[in-house]
Amino acid sequence: MIPLDMSPSLYTLYMSRNLFKPSFGTYPHLLVGRDQLLDEFEDAFDGILDPAGLTVLLSGQRGMGKTVLLDSYRRAAESAGWLVITESSSAGLLERLTRDHLPRLLRDHSDEPRTRLESASGTVGPLGGGVSWTERYPAESTLRSQITELTDALRPSGRGLVITIDEVQAADIEDLRKVGEIIQYGRREERLLAFMGAGLSTPIEELLDHPGATFLRRAEHYPVGRVSRADVRAALAGTIADSGREIDVQALDLAADAVDGYPFMLQLVGYHSLKAHKATGPITTDEVNAGIAAARRRLGRHVHTPALRPLSSVDRTYLLAMAQDDGPSRTGKIAERMDVTAQYAGEYRRRLIRDGIIESAGHGKVRFTIPYTADHLREHAAHDALEGLAGEGG
Ligand SMILES: Nc1ncnc2c1ncn2[C@@H]1O[C@H](COP(=O)(O)OP(=O)(O)OP(=O)(O)O)[C@@H](O)[C@H]1O
Ligand SMILES: [Mg+2]
Incomplete structure (x- = not known):
């Protein structure tokens, strides 16, 4: 029985579960794409x-x-x-x-x-x-x-x-x-x-x-790589339904786009979108947007930062040159931006591919393996540059 003196927010918690599991090593409620x-x-x-x-x-x-x-x-x-x-x-x-x-x-x-x-x-x-x-x-x-x-x-x-x-x-x-x-x-x-x-x-x-x-x-x-968009959608919709909630079609599409095939992000986006859902009725695009923002902060902290930390400064320069593009980058263009020969850039590309940071995206193209790596690099480059300026000023 539900206690009568329960506050509205406690009541919401009581009535709904969040079956997404955004933590490493935890078996997902719905395992997809495998x-x-x-x-x-x-x-x-x-x-x-x-x-x-x-x-x-x-x-x-x-x-x-x-x-x-x-x-x-x-x-x-x-x-x-x-x-x-x-x-x-x-x-x-x-x-x-x-x-x-x-x-x-x-x-x-x-x-x-x-x-x-x-x-x-x-x-x-x-x-x-x-x-x-x-x-x-x-x-x-x-x-x-x-x-x-x-x-x-x-x-x-x-x-x-x-x-x-x-x-x-x-x-x-x-x-x-x-x-x-x-x-x-x-x-x-x-x-x-x-x-x-x-x-x-x-x-x-x-x-x-x-x-x-x-x-x-x-x-x-x-x-073990990414899963398809259809699988992501199915896992999101299914886990939300089993959590006793509904989601708008547009909101679901938005969430699936943000996940970009990455299983950990699937759990993060799902979890934080449900968390952002306060009212009754289906989960909205606004709530999913709030969920994506929270998910991305955690992704940066738990995935990007540790993955990028061991890289050399030339590796980072390569990645920053890539981060200027929204989609896959042309390797020729990267070398040009770095102001180095294609051969020199090629060596870094090989290493970064072997390190699993980037992957080939068809002939002469590369892309990041984990979503939002480019955003993370851009944000941090901006942050570092500002710190540098502040340092020069002071
Ligand atoms: N196929 C999948 N479908 C849905 N969710 C998944 C799937 N695979 C993993 N997840 C979820 O993704 C997250 C990460 O999974 P897991 O811990 O197995 O990754 P990992 O590859 O072992 O990472 P690490 O290298 O850090 O140990 C967990 O929250 C898990 O529930
Ligand atoms: Mg593991």
């Missing part, structure tokens, strides 16, 4: 196993939805009865696998004598000879024997083990090499063992060149 990938994930665990679907690498810019897709992979695996270990690349990954995750799963799913398994976790002390399992074997062979044992135990029921690792670009390369080796052994021995990693585009590209990451080069590699 149907093909989701199908492949389901196929990966469906009966006759195609080994290709069992070692997967996702790469993309911030906020494109990599972590959400890792979660979809986990869900697909779990609904086929597989066990899943979900990890991130923070320090101590190998220890967490060998002392926490695997002993726990082995306890629940293997018939091996308890003492041995528990000493593998490091919780129970010495095993024959006064040396514990983890002390006697280095982490790598512990990892291999634990995985062997677990996948052997699961095999009769047709189930396997999945390890997902987020932010792989931040992994200790030695840890990653060890995990990779075990995945490769697993592949050779035809074990039901799957791996999915996800990380940011550029560092992933660099990681793939590293000798310790051979197994990742063999992984099925999916770039």
Whole structure:
């Protein structure tokens, strides 16, 4: 029952929900634009196993939805009865696998004598000879024997083990090499063992060149990019309806344009447009405009600023030269604006593409990968210039 003394604004909150989730790593109310990938994930665990679907690498810019897709992979695996270990690349990954995750799963799913398994976790002390399992074997062979044992135990029921690792670009390369080796052994021995990693585009590209990451080069590699306008519209309209609200057609178009195919922005624009909606009746264009403004402020803070911070000043000059255009920029024009040769500009273009900041937009053209990068650069350039002037004056 609704309390009688509720204020009108509290009442509005009470009656309506906001199902948009503008935070990283949060599974969206409606996941759109990834149907093909989701199908492949389901196929990966469906009966006759195609080994290709069992070692997967996702790469993309911030906020494109990599972590959400890792979660979809986990869900697909779990609904086929597989066990899943979900990890991130923070320090101590190998220890967490060998002392926490695997002993726990082995306890629940293997018939091996308890003492041995528990000493593998490091919780129970010495095993024959006064040396514990983890002390006697280095982490790598512990990892291999634990995985062997677990996948052997699961095999009769047709189930396997999945390890997902987020932010792989931040992994200790030695840890990653060890995990990779075990995945490769697993592949050779035809074990039901799957791996999915996800990380940011550029560092992933660099990681793939590293000798310790051979197994990742063999992984099925999916770039995770923008989603179509139709998908954006469907997700906006559907989430708004499920939140108990309606939206004008023009307002919906406005919101879809502002999202520009970028999943994080979809959640931001949706969330802040609902938040701006105070009155009864459908959400209006004014309210969506207010939502877009709020969304853009957060996008700047959470995405543009961190993405642009590591760039050199020449990189920035290149981007500022691009930011003069409203749509895609001609590479020749950029070189002209920078007053450099096309070849010199070309090197920066290649790096910025590899860094995932810009992308090719057809022959001789480039554009920014994340919406509003140009606006952000322009605003900040203006701000910096003003600060510079103020500095000269004072
Ligand atoms: N396909 C999608 N449809 C709708 N919303 C999505 C989709 N993918 C991601 N989102 C939303 O976008 C936001 C960012 O997703 P996620 O955290 O998975 O991005 P990410 O690529 O892992 O970013 P980062 O590189 O910063 O970790 C979340 O709010 C999520 O709910
Ligand atoms: Mg993520």
